[in-house]
Amino acid sequence: MDVSIVGSGYVGTTIAACFAELGHTVVNVDVDADVVAAINDGDAPIHEPGLAERIDAHAGTRLRATTDYEAVRDTDVTFLALPTPAREDGSIDTSIMESGAASLGEALAGADDHMVVVKSTVVPGTTEDVVESALVSAGFDDPLLAMNPEFLRMGSAVDDFRHPDKVVFGARRDAAYDQLHAVFEPLLADAGDATVVETGLREAEMIKYANNAFLASKVSLINDLGNICKELGVDAYEVADAIAEDDRISGRFLRSGVGWGGSCFPKDVAAITAAAKDAGYEPAMLEAAVEVNDRQPERLLSLLDGHVDVAGERVAVLGLSFKPGTDDIRGTRAVPVIDGLQDREADVVAYDPVAAEKMAEQRPEVTYADSAAGALADAVGAVVVTDWDEFAALDDEFDAMAERVVVDGRRVVDPQADLTYDGLTW
Ligand SMILES: NC(=O)C1=CN([C@@H]2O[C@H](COP(=O)(O)OP(=O)(O)OC[C@H]3O[C@@H](n4cnc5c(N)ncnc54)[C@H](O)[C@@H]3O)[C@@H](O)[C@H]2O)C=CC1
Numbered sequence: 045m046d047v048s049i050v051g052s053g054y055v056g057t058t059i060a061a062c063f064a065e066l067g068h069t070v071v072n073v074d075v076d077a078d079v080v081a082a083i084n085d086g087d088a089p090i091h092e093p094g095l096a097e098r099i100d101a102h103a104g105t106r107l108r109a110t111t112d113y114e115a116v117r118d119t120d121v122t123f124l125a126l127p128t129p130a131r132e133d134g135s136i137d138t139s140i141m142e143s144g145a146a147s148l149g150e151a152l153a154g155a156d157d158h159m160v161v162v163k164s165t166v167v168p169g170t171t172e173d174v175v176e177s178a179l180v181s182a183g184f185d186d187p188l189l190a191m192n193p194e195f196l197r198m199g200s201a202v203d204d205f206r207h208p209d210k211v212v213f214g215a216r217r218d219a220a221y222d223q224l225h226a227v228f229e230p231l232l233a234d235a236g237d238a239t240v241v242e243t244g245l246r247e248a249e250m251i252k253y254a255n256n257a258f259l260a261s262k263v264s265l266i267n268d269l270g271n272i273c274k275e276l277g278v279d280a281y282e283v284a285d286a287i288a289e290d291d292r293i294s295g296r297f298l299r300s301g302v303g304w305g306g307s308c309f310p311k312d313v314a315a316i317t318a319a320a321k322d323a324g325y326e327p328a329m330l331e332a333a334v335e336v337n338d339r340q341p342e343r344l345l346s347l348l349d350g351h352v353d354v355a356g357e358r359v360a361v362l363g364l365s366f367k368p369g370t371d372d373i374r375g376t377r378a379v380p381v382i383d384g385l386q387d388r389e390a391d392v393v394a395y396d397p398v399a400a401e402k403m404a405e406q407r408p409e410v411t412y413a414d415s416a417a418g419a420l421a422d423a424v425g426a427v428v429v430t431d432w433d434e435f436a437a438l439d440d441e442f443d444a445m446a447e448r449v450v451v452d453g454r455r456v457v458d459p460q461a462d463l464t465y466d467g468l469t470w
């Protein structure tokens with residue numbers, strides 16, 4: 045099939061490369077000329093394992109990119125993978141979706157049998173009220189509309205997209221379900237036992253928020269329980285390992301620590317909370333999940349306070365990205381940790397294997413070391429924010445600290461002899 049994808053970020057580029065690999069002919073449309081040039085040159089505009097190889101293999105044959113929306117006319121289906129950021133009050137900002145849909149509608153004016161699939165995360169009602177309205181106003185009178193939320197994670201985007209647990213098809217007409225099945229047929233044939241969920245547009249929109257809100261709340265619940273464990277002298281990780289044996293609970297997303305971040309959990313929990321409140325409902329559980337998450341960095345620093353007075357002293361922050369395997373610092377817990385250390389007048393020295401450059405753009409006043417050893421040297425304490433594997437191998441590096449104090453927010457450091465080691469929830 046001929047597939048077009050509007051927006052070539054994490055989601056748009058990943059699905060474009062994978063659909064090309066699966067045999068579709070794909071065109072990416074993006075307003076960013078650098079992104080378009082990268083794809084046409086066979087390079088990945090973002091870093092994701094397995095992506096560069098796929099773009100390199102298919103660019104110029106089954107995959108191309110353009111800034112020209114007219115390219116969608118030669119395709120059967122268009123996915124909208126545009127950003128849906130949060131406004132100041134947390135509610136969803138659909139302005140990029142609206143302008144993208146308007147450009148698409150102009151390009152498709154008068155077209156027949158073209159399906160438009162919303163891939164972006166949008167609150168219930170957006171596909172019809174914002175996207176369909178913009179398409180129709182721009183001249184594309186009869187779009188075959190669908191909503192197909194994406195569940196891939198950063199750092200494993202290609203693998204997640206190629207091997208989903210489920211794919212969700214939201215639509216109003218049988219023709220749209222049929223077309224979605226045709227697009228996904230090669231992926232489903234290869235994906236094993238993925239469940240296909242056929243549902244309505246609004247349900248598909250909500251499934252994405254429910255998924256992210258559930259996972260974020262699950263982490264907050266284990267953090268809440270972990271905080272109780274800490275106060276009662278109990279090891280939360282032993283508790284988590286045991287409850288994980290109950291397959292109604294499962295062990296995934298059960299690692300307690302300094303909390304969740306990223307470009308989606310914070311944004312999506314805020315957006316669905318705002319939508320709920322707008323509709324007159326107070327989502328108490330989700331608000332509590334955010335509150336617990338907001339408290340964890342300060343709890344980490346309170347533990348450090350119990351061991352050492354950091355005022356005027358050097359303190360190492362190990363890990364800056366919101367999770368290992370990425371240089372993304374959006375929503376990272378490192379920011380409130382750095383803020384809290386600066387409030388205590390500590391001299392912050394940070395290290396991250398890949399994310400320091402991005403953090404330095406935002407926080408130039410922080411000192412950045414080029415190794416964990418460099419950050420630890422002469423520090424009176426260290427806090428661990430991201431569970432990078434390399435922190436598990438730290439050993440002699442602690443010898444150069446002024447005081448060997450480590451407060452671990454991710455249970456990654458090996459608590460060796462002579463180290464004053466404290467864990468956030470154990
Ligand atoms: N990043 C992730 O891991 C996941 C993101 N999502 C959702 O997918 C959507 C897209 O997210 P990302 O791919 O992360 O965004 P992104 O920010 O990485 O990429 C968006 C792309 O859209 C382009 N763009 C902006 N305005 C445009 C326009 N008017 N026309 C054409 N292109 C335009 C930008 O230049 C950029 O390349 C969001 O709703 C997000 O919540 C869903 C699942 C996973």
Ligand SMILES: O=C(O)[C@H]1O[C@H](OP(=O)(O)OP(=O)(O)OC[C@H]2O[C@@H](n3ccc(=O)[nH]c3=O)[C@H](O)[C@@H]2O)[C@H](O)[C@@H](O)[C@@H]1O
Pocket residue numbers: 165194195196197198199256259263296297298299300301302303304305306307308309366367
């Ligand atoms: O909507 C999205 O963009 C995506 O958001 C998350 O993916 P991602 O943000 O890439 O990262 P996760 O692996 O889910 O981690 C999110 C945060 O939770 C934290 N986390 C995760 C698991 C855990 O047990 N404990 C924990 O603190 C991580 O450190 C990280 O800060 C979801 O997992 C994806 O399914 C979804 O598609």
